[in-house]
Amino acid sequence: MGKSEYTINFKVEGGDPVSVTGLSNETALDIAKRAGVVIDAPCGGNGTCGKCRIKLVSGEVSGGKTPHITDVDTAEGWRLACGIKPASDIELFLPASAQAFQSRIRVTDFSGAREAAAFGSFRAALKELGFDGDHGLEKVNVELTAPSLEDALADRERVEAELAGKTGASRVKFSLNALRRLPLSLRSGAADSFGVTCVTRREGDDGGITVLDVLPASKDCPLYGLAIDIGTTTISMLLVNLETGDPVTAASGGNAQIRYGADVINRIIESTKPGGLERLRNAVINECLAPLIRRLCLGAGIGTEQIYRAAIAGNTTMTHLVMGVPGEFIRLEPYIPAFFKTDALGAGSLGLPLNPEAQVLLAPSVGSYVGGDITAGVFSSMIYDKDTMSLFIDLGTNGELVFGGKEFLMSCACSAGPAFEGGEISCGMRATNGAVEACSIDKDTMEPKLSVIGEAGEKPAGLCGSGLIDIIGELFQCGIINAKGKFNVAGKRIVKDEYGGQAYIVAFAADSASGKDIVLSEVDIDNFIRAKGAIFSAIRTMLAIVDMPQEAIDDVYVAGGIGSGIDIKHAILIGMFPNLPLEKFHYIGNTSLSGAYGMLVSERAAGQVAACAGAMTYLELSSHPSYMDEFVAACFLPHTDASLFAAQ
């Protein structure tokens, strides 16, 4: 069959309509990607997640049959964008929910009380350890004798001589940016003055400096830095006054790469297609980082060129993609990244809108699935420096764990999958407005009491990770579901679902934002149990390797944006976290971002992050013989070995 060309009109809820030509052998999702129309497709378009629901308004399509769309929905025009191809000119309606990641995502940016406290303790610890202000940047004022016919030294050489004398530098280099600004900056002051403020960076250990920028002598202009956490789902950044170390303002947003899949595997697959690597790099640099940086600077009333240093923490795949380095061997046995560490990179070569001479540091990785977000996190948690045994858990799009202390550090990643972010859950969603983030259930009436993200009176639209933990924990505690996650009892909220199992109605259609029931089915619960089982069995496997009981864990540090809403009690109740006294658990916020902050303000801290990476061994769980048994045993509520969760 040949290809036919049709006109595809996208009507985007809350956005401008887009018209584009599409081929009869392209899916609506592919056409949308090509046209820059954002449709959330966590599974990357393979039909499994059911999130790319759009409405066919007019025209003919081929395909469309999927268990994710009921007959009623089909009649209303609902289709999955990944499952249909045009068979005529068509018009498609994109509801706001199909573009979910673009909406305001609640991330940990140190503005919440718990996060602010964690960050405050971290800063105090940094200062105590002397990781403070040794970022190598300095502002130096030089006042010069104005040139004359008798003293016709060039501007650069005139400044160089004065600067070398004043700083004792063994060597003074000038960046291209500094040379470009030098002649006018020198002559911008009063007629009788001939001076300039140099922004310098120490280079190497032999006392050399490089002049990054030259500013008019009269201008008071603090040096700024930027700490960046590039997550698979969300991106957070912190603008920092490098002279005081104080955070100035924070910003966050969704990672636009999500249109190529929710997890790193789908991103890597997309990156291997023709032009794919550049598309993914472009998505994170030009659609996310650049606009966020510009917005941040606009808000702070500074120019982007005032940012002279940046530190990025991200998982191994994210750091590959942001640099445009092929990461395809990360997902192929034996799972080899192109690099663990990087040398300082130029902002210009990365394409980031900072001062063109700014250096960008990247937190080093330890393995294909334990990246810079974790090494930065381990630094931030300070567990590397403790005589006691700590367990560090970062719950993002994936789950990474580090166990140990001063003596050893063992790290691993478990494919918890997207359930904590609402993926593979029929009414799952990310922690955005409308998400149920907490819940208690009355044992007698089975009526839930919901806490919904958003304005007061916000109607529930779906269930996010922390809400799922609460609901499943409460259903289990109330005896509404059994240890296998199956419903035990009947009631007006217990209904049959379309797959023949049962489901719990969290919110009735009349009370929900979508006008449909928000349900949690046995299939959903099963998916979630697998996710929590992956975390718990990883902990068990690590303990087994060092032959330690779970009581040996002195502290559990829970990190990650997804972790902030977690109710520890419920998480223990369902067997996700080990049954330890609650006081052993510490929520320490977005440690990827706080670790990046440490690297930003201190070269020695950056060195310590590298040392942490060097000290961490990487455990490939999938190749460990007992892991699969542990995983199967953990896929119960709370566990097949109930003694592990007996009341203490």
Added chain:
Amino acid sequence: MGKSEYTINFKVEGGDPVSVTGLSNETALDIAKRAGVVIDAPCGGNGTCGKCRIKLVSGEVSGGKTPHITDVDTAEGWRLACGIKPASDIELFLPASAQAFQSRIRVTDFSGAREAAAFGSFRAALKELGFDGDHGLEKVNVELTAPSLEDALADRERVEAELAGKTGASRVKFSLNALRRLPLSLRSGAADSFGVTCVTRREGDDGGITVLDVLPASKDCPLYGLAIDIGTTTISMLLVNLETGDPVTAASGGNAQIRYGADVINRIIESTKPGGLERLRNAVINECLAPLIRRLCLGAGIGTEQIYRAAIAGNTTMTHLVMGVPGEFIRLEPYIPAFFKTDALGAGSLGLPLNPEAQVLLAPSVGSYVGGDITAGVFSSMIYDKDTMSLFIDLGTNGELVFGGKEFLMSCACSAGPAFEGGEISCGMRATNGAVEACSIDKDTMEPKLSVIGEAGEKPAGLCGSGLIDIIGELFQCGIINAKGKFNVAGKRIVKDEYGGQAYIVAFAADSASGKDIVLSEVDIDNFIRAKGAIFSAIRTMLAIVDMPQEAIDDVYVAGGIGSGIDIKHAILIGMFPNLPLEKFHYIGNTSLSGAYGMLVSERAAGQVAACAGAMTYLELSSHPSYMDEFVAACFLPHTDASLFAAQ
């Protein structure tokens, strides 16, 4: 008066027509510049050079009166593009002559016999001095054990360890480019091989190296370098195999900045207008260097990314403009450049299509009018190392002179003006096809015998610098003009010119390419005498300062593209060069380019160029009291003091 908008159609001889909107307050030259239509305007559009002759085919214009256009010409439609503004829709015809710089310009690229000989001796001298191959670049093959689940080191760390062992490097950095290419290069060979060829550069003195590139191990790929001479008028470059030091191929072309003026002053003025600096940078980078580099590489059958190092020599203004550094204070008292020297720059930050990690060296300047072309030239001439006294003369768009040897080096620039390139000469032109480049005149018949650049039988179109020297020398020697440059005798070739003076018909209309008489008027001769007087008086002033007679000059080294065609005998005869035995004169070709070649192949040579710059004092002629007297005295044929040119 308000502005009106008109449609301007340019009919370009030998090119595509261009249609653009023009305003009633814009000159045709400005409109052409904006539309990217090239019109040669050596004076920058101020009406003095008369070179931007175009033909008004239809429509009405305002302005147009100029002594450069005769009434007959006016009737034929000829106008100066800088002198007319549209008063209706207009159509303009651009003859090839108006785009002269675009045509093939004869430059010194070491292909001519004299140039090749000079370059050969220079290379031999470099080798003898050990300035050979120490460019710091190396290719290193590494063969590795392929990774496995048990040995999951990342690619970079695996190569790093092997490379450090093999080279003994104290520190191994990887460029972004190298990381981007690493994973696929490592896996491009046979299934059982896991290796790569690293292109490394030594960094600093402490044994560190940076990996610039990684190539598949099997690929035989020499390292290339590029030497570049950026002249005000022409640009030349030499592609060099860095492993052998052999030049591979050369290319040259006009400097497209010429549309903003023939001399550096007009370029600087243009650079201070809004967007002007970027326009000038763009003209030299994107219109000249980038296409020349691509053409050169295409011809050599290599990719531009195989060029790992470049060295540029150019005058002070050219180096400012190519880097995008404001040069406006070069032309304002006290004439201060932004820099003399630069640190090695990245090809990427300069916007040159080389390997993105290639370093670009620039020859350092000594003063606002003695630039890197001269320091590279002094290095190339090797006069800095001689016990004898040498005079180095570089005749390009300007004239620069260096006098001295091992003990001292004194440099100066004289505003010889554009006469050597045909500027300010009514039938003057650059040394392109059709230019009279040599001439002898029969004393009895006054008939000239012309040598014309181009194919056999090429008709004369105008007079270039070397032709002017010959014609004026012959006219003087034959007694046709007197010491003041005025005509002494009558004859069929001596006619009255339009300014009331007399002129010599070099070629009758019937024999000329333009179908018009090619004449040399007393005004032209006067302009030329000023130019040669500027050179000679500069030599005299330098000698006076060190209190030496001209006989103290042991050798005269004549450099520069314009110098290649000069007949030394005639140049002495007219009092341009000092009256020394002919064997003291050495033509040494384009030393700006050969000096850049030296910097390219040897770090120590680059260091020596910097040392030459440091050793050179800069003499500002205009501020020297005796210079003006010397200049006035030199504005005769050969000189007011005829004893200076008495037969030896």
